[in-house]
Amino acid sequence: MRAAERERFILDEAIKFFAEQGFGGQTRELAKRMGITHSAIYRHFPSKEALIERVYEEIYLSRWSPTWAGLIQDRSLTLETRLSRFYLEYVQQVFEYNWVRIFVFSGMKSFDITKRYLEIVREQIIEPACRELRHDLKLASSDKVPLSEREVELFWGLHGRIFYMAIRRFVYETPTPDKLDDIVVDAVRSFLGGATRLLPEILEAR
Template identity: 35%
Template sequence: MAGNGLPRHASRHRNRCRSLSLTKPAFKPDNKPAAPAAGRLPRGARRRRLVEEAAAFFAEVGFEGTTRALAARLGVTQALIYRYFPSKQDLIDAALAEVFGDRWNPEWDALLADATRPLEERLTAFYCAYHGRSTALSLRLFVRAGLEGQPLPGRHGARLTDRIFAPVIGALRAEAGLPDLTDKDMMRGERELAMTLHGAVVFLGIRRHVYQMPMPRSVDDIIRLQVETFVAGARHSIKTLHSAAGDSALAVPQLTPRGRR
């Protein structure tokens, strides 16, 4: 008998099932193979390596991490870093641009706009793919950017509104027989409505990569559940927002995100 009162074979089986169903990842950028010393790399490759290593460094220690510490980690001098980046902020900007450059898949535009497929099906397919692009590096950097005053989250919000929230709200309006977005601007409440689903999906990655919580290897079923729950409620909520019973504070036009001004 095992110490928990179960037969040994049952205990082994239970532990094996648990190990197959859950993973608890750790963010350990130092585990990757060591790159060649920066001094032996061509100029373009050297700059790229500095940017990639800076992204991993800031994700791990925060943007307060010093260029002196980064240089020591890379085995180079501070002077080499400043030869490529006039200031630490220039290095931070380059690292964020490297990680959060345009990773949008053009096929997603057609997917979200495909009115021949049910909205639940489109959103499930999109968010499963979107979540699949998330990494420990990108999520940790994004959270740190918000906490430490980097402007990334504000710029990111404009892209979310244009590329994701507008198609979602447009589809919900079409189903409800409401005016198109070209005839009536998106309301604040509509953006908040779309954000409830987006935030729920993103939080799956935060739980895995930031909180280091055990998560299923695949969260597709969870995303499907989130989408079905969202769409069922959103169909009712969007009608309420456009009715006289809607909250006036939520019915005002959505402000232009800072990143688009």
């Protein structure tokens, strides 16, 4: 096996291993499972942390579309259309065994994969969506009135509602619908129905 092929093999197996065992799983056990020496892993990845970093790049960064941030801010479309399109594409990328389980395991350990990824979600999706809803409702811009945690939490609630189906499927292993498109669209529509009424009250209360 060539060096590049062996490195790819180790990475692919590490993704499956950490999804099953969590980050508490030892690289020695990973090597045994692959049928290679422990030192062979470290010829390609200088540390367990370096291997985990590659897992993060492969599983999370490579699946994040650079078009999503622009989609959320595309005012030629209704906000409902933008959010629906984003989440329909998003579930296609993240509703996958390895993605979900590594994400959850990371949140329970000292590795900061979950924190770093959620910062991307907040910066590129959550906060822009808050600003777009203000624009739709002709409310004060965030330049004049900074976003509050209360309104940001509204959008985290939508995000969490959709992602929770992945938790149910791949962590709790309980039944979830096979087809998610209608459920995603319903979630966006019901969210906007409530948020449209609530947001003016939130800003007025401030």
